[in-house]
Amino acid sequence: VRFFALYVYNQFAMLLRIDTILQRDCCLDRNLPILLGVSGGGDSLCLLDLLHRLGYPLVVAHLDHGIRPESSLDSNTVLKIAGSLGIPAVSQAASAPDYAREHNLSLEESARILRYRFLFEQAAIHAAQAVAVAHNADDQVETLLMHLLRGSGLDGLTGMALRSLPNPWSATIPLVRPLLGIWRHEIDTYCRERHLEPILDRTNLDTRYFRNRLRHELVPELETYIPGVRQRLWRTAGLLSSDRQILDNLTRQAWQAVVLGAGVDFTTFSLTAFSTQPVGLQRRLIRQSVSGLRPEARDIDYALVQRVLDFVECPSHTNQADIGLGLGIFLEGDEFHIKTWDTTLPVDGYPQITEDLVLVLPGEWHLDSGWILSAEIVMDVETARESALANQDGSSLKLSDYMLNRKIPARLRGAWPLLCLDDQVAWVPGHHLAHHFRLTRETKKVLAFQVGLK
Amino acid sequence: VRFFALYVYNQFAMLLRIDTILQRDCCLDRNLPILLGVSGGGDSLCLLDLLHRLGYPLVVAHLDHGIRPESSLDSNTVLKIAGSLGIPAVSQAASAPDYAREHNLSLEESARILRYRFLFEQAAIHAAQAVAVAHNADDQVETLLMHLLRGSGLDGLTGMALRSLPNPWSATIPLVRPLLGIWRHEIDTYCRERHLEPILDRTNLDTRYFRNRLRHELVPELETYIPGVRQRLWRTAGLLSSDRQILDNLTRQAWQAVVLGAGVDFTTFSLTAFSTQPVGLQRRLIRQSVSGLRPEARDIDYALVQRVLDFVECPSHTNQADIGLGLGIFLEGDEFHIKTWDTTLPVDGYPQITEDLVLVLPGEWHLDSGWILSAEIVMDVETARESALANQDGSSLKLSDYMLNRKIPARLRGAWPLLCLDDQVAWVPGHHLAHHFRLTRETKKVLAFQVGLK
Numbered sequence: 001v002r003f004f005a006l007y008v009y010n011q012f013a014m015l016l017r018i019d020t021i022l023q024r025d026c027c028l029d030r031n032l033p034i035l036l037g038v039s040g041g042g043d044s045l046c047l048l049d050l051l052h053r054l055g056y057p058l059v060v061a062h063l064d065h066g067i068r069p070e071s072s073l074d075s076n077t078v079l080k081i082a083g084s085l086g087i088p089a090v091s092q093a094a095s096a097p098d099y100a101r102e103h104n105l106s107l108e109e110s111a112r113i114l115r116y117r118f119l120f121e122q123a124a125i126h127a128a129q130a131v132a133v134a135h136n137a138d139d140q141v142e143t144l145l146m147h148l149l150r151g152s153g154l155d156g157l158t159g160m161a162l163r164s165l166p167n168p169w170s171a172t173i174p175l176v177r178p179l180l181g182i183w184r185h186e187i188d189t190y191c192r193e194r195h196l197e198p199i200l201d202r203t204n205l206d207t208r209y210f211r212n213r214l215r216h217e218l219v220p221e222l223e224t225y226i227p228g229v230r231q232r233l234w235r236t237a238g239l240l241s242s243d244r245q246i247l248d249n250l251t252r253q254a255w256q257a258v259v260l261g262a263g264v265d266f267t268t269f270s271l272t273a274f275s276t277q278p279v280g281l282q283r284r285l286i287r288q289s290v291s292g293l294r295p296e297a298r299d300i301d302y303a304l305v306q307r308v309l310d311f312v313e314c315p316s317h318t319n320q321a322d323i324g325l326g327l328g329i330f331l332e333g334d335e336f337h338i339k340t341w342d343t344t345l346p347v348d349g350y351p352q353i354t355e356d357l358v359l360v361l362p363g364e365w366h367l368d369s370g371w372i373l374s375a376e377i378v379m380d381v382e383t384a385r386e387s388a389l390a391n392q393d394g395s396s397l398k399l400s401d402y403m404l405n406r407k408i409p410a411r412l413r414g415a416w417p418l419l420c421l422d423d424q425v426a427w428v429p430g431h432h433l434a435h436h437f438r439l440t441r442e443t444k445k446v447l448a449f450q451v452g453l454k
Numbered sequence: 455v456r457f458f459a460l461y462v463y464n465q466f467a468m469l470l471r472i473d474t475i476l477q478r479d480c481c482l483d484r485n486l487p488i489l490l491g492v493s494g495g496g497d498s499l500c501l502l503d504l505l506h507r508l509g510y511p512l513v514v515a516h517l518d519h520g521i522r523p524e525s526s527l528d529s530n531t532v533l534k535i536a537g538s539l540g541i542p543a544v545s546q547a548a549s550a551p552d553y554a555r556e557h558n559l560s561l562e563e564s565a566r567i568l569r570y571r572f573l574f575e576q577a578a579i580h581a582a583q584a585v586a587v588a589h590n591a592d593d594q595v596e597t598l599l600m601h602l603l604r605g606s607g608l609d610g611l612t613g614m615a616l617r618s619l620p621n622p623w624s625a626t627i628p629l630v631r632p633l634l635g636i637w638r639h640e641i642d643t644y645c646r647e648r649h650l651e652p653i654l655d656r657t658n659l660d661t662r663y664f665r666n667r668l669r670h671e672l673v674p675e676l677e678t679y680i681p682g683v684r685q686r687l688w689r690t691a692g693l694l695s696s697d698r699q700i701l702d703n704l705t706r707q708a709w710q711a712v713v714l715g716a717g718v719d720f721t722t723f724s725l726t727a728f729s730t731q732p733v734g735l736q737r738r739l740i741r742q743s744v745s746g747l748r749p750e751a752r753d754i755d756y757a758l759v760q761r762v763l764d765f766v767e768c769p770s771h772t773n774q775a776d777i778g779l780g781l782g783i784f785l786e787g788d789e790f791h792i793k794t795w796d797t798t799l800p801v802d803g804y805p806q807i808t809e810d811l812v813l814v815l816p817g818e819w820h821l822d823s824g825w826i827l828s829a830e831i832v833m834d835v836e837t838a839r840e841s842a843l844a845n846q847d848g849s850s851l852k853l854s855d856y857m858l859n860r861k862i863p864a865r866l867r868g869a870w871p872l873l874c875l876d877d878q879v880a881w882v883p884g885h886h887l888a889h890h891f892r893l894t895r896e897t898k899k900v901l902a903f904q905v906g907l908k
Contacts, residue, residue, distance in 0.1 A: 151685075232604065236606070280699060
């Protein structure tokens with residue numbers, strides 16, 4: 001009788017804990033379907049059982065990664081389990097080994113990419129409110145250690161989240177991990193009590209895999225240093241996660257203040273605004289830019305970020321540098337761009353002209369991209385004389401040197417409009433009048449030219 | 455000849471690196487003395503040699519921790535080395551084992567406390583611009599791992615700093631660690647090349663000490679997971695350190711916004727302002743409060759901070775709770791206090807009176823702590839009638855219940871001033887007039903009482 005009481009108690013305790021987590025932390029609605037990734041292992045069978053008992057409508061999805069010869073049998077087992085509970089289920093076969101070869105990735109990484117892609121595709125098809133996966137507290141600790149050993153900064157050390165939105169696979173469907181606070185031994189007990197029969201995946205025991213070595217060798221060894229180190233590491237992930245939220249918010253604000261423009265293949269920063277940010281945020285802004293330009297790059301190299309910081313502090317004489325991943329940094333006056341090497345930066349912010357115009361004065365002429373040149377006769381010669389700025393220096397300067405001095409970005413110089421009289425340059429729009437065309441006391445008639453946006 | 459060239463190069467490379475670090479990162483002045491802690495091991499002899507060659511005036515300080523029987527010989531060796539370089543040196547003997555017993559601390563922790571106390575005492579005596587110690591890059595990695603295994607949050611994972619001011623031992627003398635970016639093997643090479651002869655400290659090999667086990671067992675093992683893991687962990691400490699700076703700044707701002715008062719034995723928080731802070735900053739504010747109240751507590755327990763957060767979110771019915779370390783949390787209206795159990799909170803912000811006064815009207819009377827009660831005859835009875843608030847309810851209420859309803863903090867109720875006529879309470883200052891003393895249409899004469907600060 002005593003044993004029976006304990007048995008009931010444990011199960012209900014677990015149900016209550018998960019129920020709270022599902023509502024409070026994962027923000028799930030009990031009336032909308034959840035797409036649940038089920039490998040057939042203990043973790044996913046436990047989560048399937050819990051969600052089903054709590055009354056959430058489910059769709060079970062299983063991906064056969066094609067790694068083990070017996071894996072197609074697993075699909076059948078999972079479909080059968082779902083069927084026995086009256087839950088709709090889908091399975092698909094993929095080849096992680098092929099994908100790994102094609103994309104030069106590790107087998108683990110390939111399996112992960114294929115699995116999440118499949119789960120989110122299925123979630124969209126079944127109009128699921130979320131994709132749920134069964135990572136547990138031990139997985140969380142292993143993830144923290146994995147990122148630590150790889151030299152990740154704060155972002156990796158926060159581990160996984162109970163709910164992530166946006167995530168790398170969707171901007172609208174959250175990824176939830178309700179078991180993140182439940183230890184593997186608790187799940188094992190639950191499975192035994194509920195007579196769930198997990199599929200044994202032998203690859204989980206293979207210590208040639210990095211994560212398995214962490215699980216079976218490193219974590220048990222760390223426990224000999226400080227007992228309870230698992231719990232401490234699990235808590236650390238939580239502490240760092242709340243720190244990260246603060247920094248993520250600051251990064252969003254800094255992005256608004258620092259980034260002047262961003263496209264699929266470039267980010268333009270204000271150098272002055274960037275330089276006033278603390279270095280921790282500078283690093284985050286660079287990483288955000290690079291991960292936008294290279295969404296497939298999972299870990300952004302420390303060295304890449306450092307190259308950008310070094311360049312910004314002390315630019316090379318060519319004003320550009322290779323930063324890796326096929327990206328470059330380009331300095332132009334008070335702006336710098338991180339962009340793919342072959343990208344032409346947009347020129348909308350500057351006057352450009354690709355064909356010669358012959359002007360019949362006065363009038364208005366269209367340049368490129370909505371820029372307009374206008375000319376009108378000025379009546380108030382006196383005021384014009386005071387406001388028109390001309391070069392005071394009569395000595396001549398090569399046009400290319402002048403443009404360099406005036407910090408006109410190199411890429412814009414070729415198509416920068418020039419106002420000419422015969423073969424003499426009278427005005428470089430945005431800059432001074434040529435000395436020869438300055439307004440003197442003897443000037444009687446004034447034509448005012450303006451270049452501006454519509 | 456080739457070998458000689460390499461030999462010179464290496465040494466000068468090290469000198470140049472350290473020279474830059476001393477000026478740029480440690481902010482040291484070449485003309486002012488540095489107090490250098492020298493154990494006689496390779497690290498400290500290397501730093502002694504480097505600082506001496508770079509021309510910094512030095513004072514060498516050595517503490518005999520009384521742990522090893524031969525340690526008094528070490529003192530002589532260090533004094534002799536300093537003497538041979540013409541550098542003034544002091545040594546002192548202490549007993550770390552005794553201190554450990556007396557204060558219930560580990561031997562390592564005791565040695566650390568005694569050493570730094572001695573070094574900063576000597577720095578003050580010799581008017582040194584800084585205390586320098588010789589921690590190296592490997593020490594940094596070990597520190598990060600040690601804090602990680604202990605479950606520290608971000609603050610521990612940042613490792614040690616090149617320069618710390620304020621530090622736990624001084625608010626004016628910085629602690630600098632110029633070798634923090636130099637690896638142990640580089641230091642060993644330097645010592646060999648410069649014919650420096652370090653004292654061998656056998657306790658450094660004793661893997662019963664936590665740090666030694668990390669050094670000799672864990673770090674080499676981690677290298678088998680990912681080669682170069684040392685460098686990665688070292689970089690991680692740097693990345694996290696720039697994140698921490700940002701959070702430290704935010705915490706300072708939040709402290710200004712949230713903390714209403716702080717003494718040696720209490721901190722008073724605005725509950726509303728505290729609740730609007732992100733949880734990462736809430737944790738930091740609590741830790742800052744607790745480490746101010748308990749400066750000797752080195753690691754502030756995760757559970758203690760969590761108890762405060764839980765209490766603030768959902769206070770107990772007694773409005774107070776034990777949070778550990780002999781501290782409690784107390785809720786009073788929109789304020790909460792973290793304080794030592796036996797502390798009486800200051801009452802300056804509230805009117806209090808410890809002796810009865812008999813009032814002869816009109817007049818002015820001194821209450822406690824600069825509060826004043828005044829009474830004057832009001833001429834404009836009509837206006838007084840409109841503004842004087844009285845309890846509309848004529849039913850009587852026990853005074854203690856009234857005070858509870860009005861959220862007068864319990865600790866202030868006993869000495870809260872009461873204006874009485876014979877045995878009837880007419881007014882509880884700061885609150886409504888008693889019903890019986892309200893101003894009615896028939897009121898002809900009005901006495902206005904005020905309680906306020908000088």
